[in-house]
Every structure is written in structure tokens, then in C-alpha cells.
Amino acid sequence: MNLNLTLIGQAIAFAVFVWFCMKFVWPPVMQALQERQKKIADGLDAASRATRDLELAQEQAAEQLKESKEQAAQIIEQAHKRANQMIEEARDNARLEGERMIESARGEIEQETQRAKEELRTQVAALAIQGAERILDSSIDEAKHRELVDKLAAEL
Amino acid sequence: MAGNNPTSSEYIQHHLQNMTFGLHPENGLGLAHSAQEAQEMGFWAIHLDTMGWSIGLGVLFLWLFRSVAKSVSTGVPGGLQNFVEMMVEFVDNSVRETFHGKSKLIAPLSLTIFCWIFLMNLMDLVPVDFLPMLAQKIGAWFGADPAHVYFKVVPTTDVNATLGMSLAVFALIIFYSIRSKGLSGFLAELTLHPFNASNPFVQALLIPVNFLLEAVTLLAKPVSLALRLFGNLYAGELIFILIAMIGLWQLPLHFAWATFHILIITLQAFIFMMLTIVYLSMATEKH
Structure with missing residues (x-):
């Protein structure tokens, strides 16, 4: 167990090894480790962000679905209303048309009646005169009595 | 086993002797042929096996990690990158938990300590005779006497290796202390604790006492760091050598001890690393 030059040699070798390790081994490995750590952290970050985005998107989709459902219901409601309205309108129209037709028919009937009355009136007048002529047998001044009978016929 | 049937103690001593290269006062520059010669070479000799294996393993570690980096x-x-990242993260976490200052040096230092010591300790699991025998065969091929070719594979069983590292850590402890507290702060820490007095005269008397206590505390750090690692691995190696001498029964015993030793290897590397971090964080923190 002699202490000798080996002692100094070992110390020098040790110092050189430490220097080499400090200069060429430690920094690149440490840097790689830190970079990987950062990468993993970034990856985890991105993953959580993506999850959040997904949740947001799902929420949005659900909301949109709800909205569209509401809209559809609204549209159906409107359509129903419109249909009812149309039916109502049609019904009204039909009734008006009917009334109008009834009205016109009534007018026509009126007219017809008027015309029949007119005809009847003239015929009645003639008939009355004829009857009176026959009864009175030409003792009557036709012109004088014509006026009288016309007046009478007009009262019909 | 080397040469012509060495005795048990010769075998053990042969295994515990490093391949020493230096200037012998009589034989000139060359490898030591015995423990005695190695001793006679004095301080200016070098353990070729310790240096070779430790540098080789350090280069292996750095090459492996550098190729990934x-x-x-x-x-x-991928597989290898995964392993390297695991090690780096493990060390980084250990440093973060213990060392609260900011330093670009501590973490790579800890990684180097852990991996390098682990690899050096791992050589303990190579069967004790395998590589030394190989070295002896190669030595014999070059014309050396196989009995005098020493080859110790585990660098951490050489106190020079562990003390070399712990002294480098010690230098860092002092450097960090002075950097964060200033020279005066560092000296104050050494001299004004643990005994403190408001009377300047009494304080002056207490300074040497404090300094003695604090100096022991400070010096105990690198020494204990080095000796803990060295002692554990040296003892482990010694047990491997003893097991290798008992014949056929060595197989299950060797297996059992090696399995247990895996724990020691990892634990000692971890302890050295953790204590380095703790010492350096103590050096930077103000009391």
C-alpha cells in the first residue's frame, strides 16, 4: 500500500473525466430530457385543449340541435296555423260565394216574379177589360175605363 | 496461481501487489519485481495496472455516454439512450434533493463519480485469477518471470485511486467554501466554531482549539471518503482471493459472495457520490 504518483495520476484522470462529462455528456442529455419534458407537457396540454374543444363542440352541437328542433316545431306550428287559416278562408269564401249565388238567384227570382207580375198585370188588365166589355157590352167608354182599370191593375 | 506452487501467503501477497513502474535506486527505471522493490521506488512510481484499468474504464464510461449524447x-x-437517461435522471434527482445551490459542475461530477466507481468496482466480479494469469502469460511471453508479474485488476482496491479522487473532491470542497463564503468566511468557519466567546481575549484563546477541531473535521472528509471505498473493496477482493484458494468448494462460495458483492459495489459507488454532494452542499451553504 504505497502512496505514490498513482495518487496524482488518478486525481488528474478524475478531473479530466469530470471535465469531459461536464462539457460533452451532461448538457446534451439534459437538454434532450428537458426538451422531451416540454414536448410531453405540450402534448398533454394539447390533449386537454382538444378535450375541451370537443366538449365545447358537443355542447354547441346539442344547442344547435335544440334550436333546430325548436325551429322545426315553430315551422310546423306555423304551417298548422296557416292551414287552419286557409281552411277558414276557404270556408269563408265558400260561404260568401254561396251567399252571393243565393243573392243572385234571389235577384233572378225577384226579376222573374216581377216579370211574371208585369205579364200578369197586363193580362189581368186585358182580361178585366174583356170581362167588363162582355158584362157591360160596349156601354163603356173604353178610354175612360181603361185608365181606371190600369190604376186598379197597378194596385195589384 | 503463479510460478512453482506459492504458499497461501505468497499467493495472497502476489494478488495484492500492484504493477509498479518507477525508478529503483539500484535497478534503474523499470517494473518492480517485488513488493520490496516497489516500496523502494518511493513516491515517484506509478501503478500501471491501476492507472490503465481506471482510465480504460473511465474512457469506456465516457465513450458510452458520449455516443448516446x-x-x-x-x-x-432507444435501449441505450434509455439507460443513459435513467442514470442521468437518477443522479440529477439525487443532486437536486441534496444540493440546493446552482452549479453546473456538481451533477456531471456526481455522474462521473457514480459510473466510474461502479465500473471500477465491477472489475471485482471478474474471477480473481483470470486477468492476472493472462498478464503473467503475456509477461512470460515478453521474457519476464511470471512470479514477478503483478497485476491488480480492481483500481478501487488501490488506496491511491480512491485517495486521488477524494483529494480532487477535497479541492472542490475548499474551492466552493471559499467561493461562497470568501476566504475570510472560510477561515472564520475554521476558527470561530464551535467555541465562541464575546470576550476578544477568550476568543483568541479559543481559536487554536477551534481550528484543531475544525481541521480534523475538514480533513476527515476526504480521508473517510477514500478509506471507506478502499476498505470495502479491498476487503471484498481479499475474500474473493481467500475463496479462490479453497479448491472445488470455491464455486458456490464464490457465487454467493459475488452476488452479495454486487450490492456492495453499487452501494459504495452511491455512497461516494452522495457524500460528495453532501460535502459540497455543506461547503456552499452558510451556517
């Missing part, structure tokens, strides 16, 4: 990708890591 060069092609490191931030994507999904």
Missing part, C-alpha cells in the same frame, strides 16, 4: 433524440428513446 451525440445522437440523443427527444423522441422515444
Whole structure:
């Protein structure tokens, strides 16, 4: 167990090894480790962000679905209303048309009646005169009595 | 076993002798042929096996980690990169938990300590006779007497290796102390604790006492660091050598001890690393 030059040699070798390790081994490995750590952290970050985005998107989709459902219901409601309205309108129209037709028919009937009355009136007048002529047998001044009978016929 | 049937103690001593290269006062520059010669070479001799294995293993560690660091990708890591990243993260976490200052040196220092010591300790698991025998065969081929070719494979069983490292750590402790507290702060820490007095005269008397206590505390750090590692591995190696001498029964025993030794190897590397971090964090923190 002699202490000798080996002692100094070992110390020098040790110092050189430490220097080499400090200069060429430690920094690149440490840097790689830190970079990987950062990468993993970034990856985890991105993953959580993506999850959040997904949740947001799902929420949005659900909301949109709800909205569209509401809209559809609204549209159906409107359509129903419109249909009812149309039916109502049609019904009204039909009734008006009917009334109008009834009205016109009534007018026509009126007219017809008027015309029949007119005809009847003239015929009645003639008939009355004829009857009176026959009864009175030409003792009557036709012109004088014509006026009288016309007046009478007009009262019909 | 080397040569012509050495005795047990010769065998053990042969295994515990480093391959020493230096200037012998009589034989000139060359390898020591015995423990005695190695001793006679004095301080200016070098253990070729310790240096060779430790530098080789250090280069292996750095080459392995450097090759990963060069092609490191931030994507999904492959097998080797995974392993390297695991080690780096493990060391980084240990440093973060213990050392609260900011330093670019501590973490790579700890990684180097852990991996290098682990690899050096790992050589303990190579069967004790395998590499020394190989060295003897090669030595014999070059014309050397196999009995005098010494080859110690585990660098951490050489106190020079562990003390070399711990002295480097010691230098860092002093450097960090002075950097964070200033020279005066460092000296004050050495001389004004643990005994403190408001009377300047009494304080002056207490300074040498404090200095003695604190100097022991300070010096105990590198010494204990080095000797703990050395002692554990030296004892482990010695037991491997003893097991290797008992014949056929060595196989299950060797296996059992090696299995247990895996724990010691890792633990000692970890302890050396953790204590280095603790000492350096103590050096930077103000009391």
C-alpha cells in the first residue's frame, strides 16, 4: 500500500473525466430530457385543449340541435296555423260565394216574379177589360175605363 | 496461481501487489519485481495496472455516454439512450434533493463519480485469477518471470485511486467554501466554531482549539471518503482471493459472495457520490 504518483495520476484522470462529462455528456442529455419534458407537457396540454374543444363542440352541437328542433316545431306550428287559416278562408269564401249565388238567384227570382207580375198585370188588365166589355157590352167608354182599370191593375 | 506452487501467503501477497513502474535506486527505471522493490521506488512510481484499468474504464464510461449524447433524440428513446437517461435522471434527482445551490459542475461530477466507481468496482466480479494469469502469460511471453508479474485488476482496491479522487473532491470542497463564503468566511468557519466567546481575549484563546477541531473535521472528509471505498473493496477482493484458494468448494462460495458483492459495489459507488454532494452542499451553504 504505497502512496505514490498513482495518487496524482488518478486525481488528474478524475478531473479530466469530470471535465469531459461536464462539457460533452451532461448538457446534451439534459437538454434532450428537458426538451422531451416540454414536448410531453405540450402534448398533454394539447390533449386537454382538444378535450375541451370537443366538449365545447358537443355542447354547441346539442344547442344547435335544440334550436333546430325548436325551429322545426315553430315551422310546423306555423304551417298548422296557416292551414287552419286557409281552411277558414276557404270556408269563408265558400260561404260568401254561396251567399252571393243565393243573392243572385234571389235577384233572378225577384226579376222573374216581377216579370211574371208585369205579364200578369197586363193580362189581368186585358182580361178585366174583356170581362167588363162582355158584362157591360160596349156601354163603356173604353178610354175612360181603361185608365181606371190600369190604376186598379197597378194596385195589384 | 503463479510460478512453482506459492504458499497461501505468497499467493495472497502476489494478488495484492500492484504493477509498479518507477525508478529503483539500484535497478534503474523499470517494473518492480517485488513488493520490496516497489516500496523502494518511493513516491515517484506509478501503478500501471491501476492507472490503465481506471482510465480504460473511465474512457469506456465516457465513450458510452458520449455516443448516446451525440445522437440523443427527444423522441422515444432507444435501449441505450434509455439507460443513459435513467442514470442521468437518477443522479440529477439525487443532486437536486441534496444540493440546493446552482452549479453546473456538481451533477456531471456526481455522474462521473457514480459510473466510474461502479465500473471500477465491477472489475471485482471478474474471477480473481483470470486477468492476472493472462498478464503473467503475456509477461512470460515478453521474457519476464511470471512470479514477478503483478497485476491488480480492481483500481478501487488501490488506496491511491480512491485517495486521488477524494483529494480532487477535497479541492472542490475548499474551492466552493471559499467561493461562497470568501476566504475570510472560510477561515472564520475554521476558527470561530464551535467555541465562541464575546470576550476578544477568550476568543483568541479559543481559536487554536477551534481550528484543531475544525481541521480534523475538514480533513476527515476526504480521508473517510477514500478509506471507506478502499476498505470495502479491498476487503471484498481479499475474500474473493481467500475463496479462490479453497479448491472445488470455491464455486458456490464464490457465487454467493459475488452476488452479495454486487450490492456492495453499487452501494459504495452511491455512497461516494452522495457524500460528495453532501460535502459540497455543506461547503456552499452558510451556517
